[in-house]
Amino acid sequence: MLRDAGHATEARDAARQASRVARVWGAPCLADAISAEAGIADAPLRSAGDATLAATDLQAFIDLVGTLSGDDTPPEQRFARVAALAMRVGNADFSVLAVTDGKGDTRISCHPGDAGCPSQDIGPLASAPPFPRGVIELCLRTRSMVHSDDPGAEPYATGQRQDMPRALLCVPLVQGDRLLGALYLHSRVSRHAFAPSRQGLVQALANQAAVGLHNARLLAHVQHALESQMRQTSANRRFVPDHLMQALGQGDITDVKLNQHAQTEMTAVFVDIRGSTAIAQDIGPGRTIEMINRYLEHVQPAIAAHGGFVGNYMGDGLLALFPYGPDFALFGIAAMARGLSGYNANRGDLPHLSFGAGLHIGQLTLGMIGEQDHVQVGVLGTPVNVAARLDDLNKEFGSRVLVSDACVARLDDPQRHALRSFGRMHLRGLQAPLGVFELLDIHEEPQRLALIAGREVVERAVVAMQAGQQRQAAQLFARTEAAAGHDPVAARMAQRCLGAARVRS
Incomplete structure (x- = not known):
């Protein structure tokens, strides 16, 4: 419109702005077409918009670090935040996070880009629909990035040509030699949403997420080991003081x-x-x-x-x-x-x-x-x-x-x-x-006091008994038993001494 009205300079400026926006949103072919039609050089322009984009990417990584270091945050919320950050960095409108448990089992959760749609725990990867399951399985199997600007033409989309996204990206979550899962993104808006620069950012984010996930698992393992050791120690005390x-x-x-x-x-x-x-x-x-x-x-x-x-x-x-x-x-x-x-x-x-x-x-x-x-x-x-x-x-x-x-x-x-x-x-x-x-x-206090009161007499009776004076000992024991009201020891000893006296006589 500007060019047809004779405003050539303004038309070229508008074309540069449109080309830059297309490139920012991951549509390099569209950006090239706009530049060619306007007859302008397709050179990257450093502007306030570029600085804003860089700042946004940096903030996304800062947010990621905060998400992964939140010790009190439940794993489900951490995964949802990682997925949201990945969609923000990758210009995606849908994501799936696949996490392996180290035993060969993989669980997936879906995270729509629409803020009004909650995340969903789908369950085992095997129970997911063929698409995007095939993409995720390929990424996990090869431990490498899977990217397509035309998903419907890919082998993993066989039989799934309807309602396909315009672009997809799936990157592995790898920490060292450990495969921890995969991060899947797609866009239904732009066929070139995942330009090389976006791919690198998403992979970098995935790498950091893998480190955080690995550390979280290590911490959980250490905590479990400590709790197990404490239970074992407590159990040991029951058998070995x-x-x-x-x-x-x-x-x-x-x-x-x-x-x-x-x-x-x-x-x-x-x-x-x-x-x-x-x-x-x-x-x-x-x-x-x-x-x-x-x-x-x-x-x-x-x-x-x-x-x-x-x-x-x-x-x-x-x-x-x-x-x-x-x-x-x-x-x-x-x-x-x-x-x-x-x-x-x-x-x-x-x-x-x-x-x-x-x-x-x-x-x-x-x-x-x-x-x-x-x-x-x-x-x-x-x-x-x-x-x-x-x-x-x-x-x-x-x-x-x-x-x-x-x-x-x-x-x-x-x-x-x-x-x-x-x-x-x-x-x-x-x-x-x-x-x-x-x-x-x-003994209960009343009986205890009564027994203490008669203690001297009992000890005299013991001396008499051991001296062979059985009848005198029996009398002393009987007196103590009567005074105490209930002294089974004195009563039994009195009977014992009387029996010994009868034997002697």
């Missing part, structure tokens, strides 16, 4: 070897449930397991709270070990008794329970016992055997917790514990007699 690992001088269970062992001084506490065999026969195996686990939920926290740990579970019993001295063990068993009261108060229809315990201190050997394919913690030593013998003695005396004189001698402050002496006794398996004390702190 930290105290055992420390005693063996190891920080990781994988470093512990068969036959590895260590000797250390600890207080052994042997605890078992009274009458468990009859209870198990009455309620059956399933309910018995439920009962024991409910019981342990109430009593076991007291062990850890006082610096101890469980060395072994033995059916209805357990062996608790306290490495920090007998004071912690005595406080621990008293707390376990309070936990048992909690179980009995909240047991529902489960059986009422009571336990007995024995305590002794000495050198223990802790180590790994078994064979190469199956090992478990082993705790060996005299303290374990003596603690078990003291627990058995409870059944004879009617007591609940008996403590060796070795433990009492090592107490930091004996006055903080309510104990009464039963003198020295011969235990099965021991050559020398052992001093035995009963721990009164495991």
Whole structure:
């Protein structure tokens, strides 16, 4: 129009502007035709528009870096942003992002250029329509760019001639030697949307996206590995306590070897449930397991709270070990008794329970016992055997917790514990007699105070009994039992002394 009106200069300027716009939008043939018709040189013009385009491309890469570094952004949103940036850089109006999972499976998501159309997760690549699936598969198979300014004439468009885009571009997402996926773009507006300069920008963007995706996968893998290791470590603690690992001088269970062992001084506490065999026969195996686990939920926290740990579970019993001295063990068993009261108060229809315990201190050997394919913690030593013998003695005396004189001698402050002496006794398996004390702190407060009040009389009765004065001992035990209101130990010892007196007479 300008040329026909005689405005030649203005016509050439307008042609240059039209040629530049066509070239910017990826239509170099149209740009060449405009330049030829106007008789102008087809030289690139540096103008404010060129600077704006360069700035837009730079901003797209800045946005890409921000998208890939957003640690809290869900993967789906990251993919949608990458696709949107690719369409902006490549002058496309539709994109598909294909991402492989490293196992041969590829999932795709579609991202329309229309802001009003949301992205869609199509699913496995195999379920996608033949087009553009064939283009993406070719790109993934060859790991190279696929470009066409006439997609309908390409082999992968066979049978799909209808409704074809005017131009397409598909670039691989490659990081090092790892194929992570492909980025597909097409334009329904311009046949020359993907000029060489646009192809280079899209491939550069895809390369950066591949780095970001690879890093995100590495981070996810590391996080998963750390979480898995934490779960494994937590699970290991259920079988191999930290105290055992420390005693063996190891920080990781994988470093512990068969036959590895260590000797250390600890207080052994042997605890078992009274009458468990009859209870198990009455309620059956399933309910018995439920009962024991409910019981342990109430009593076991007291062990850890006082610096101890469980060395072994033995059916209805357990062996608790306290490495920090007998004071912690005595406080621990008293707390376990309070936990048992909690179980009995909240047991529902489960059986009422009571336990007995024995305590002794000495050198223990802790180590790994078994064979190469199956090992478990082993705790060996005299303290374990003596603690078990003291627990058995409870059944004879009617007591609940008996403590060796070795433990009492090592107490930091004996006055903080309510104990009464039963003198020295011969235990099965021991050559020398052992001093035995009963721990009164495991009783409810009213009974505890009553037993403490009669403690001196009981100890006088023990002296008389061991001196052979059985009738005098029986009278003293009976007086204590009457004063306390309920003292099963004194009552049983009184009967025992009377029986011994009758035998002598």
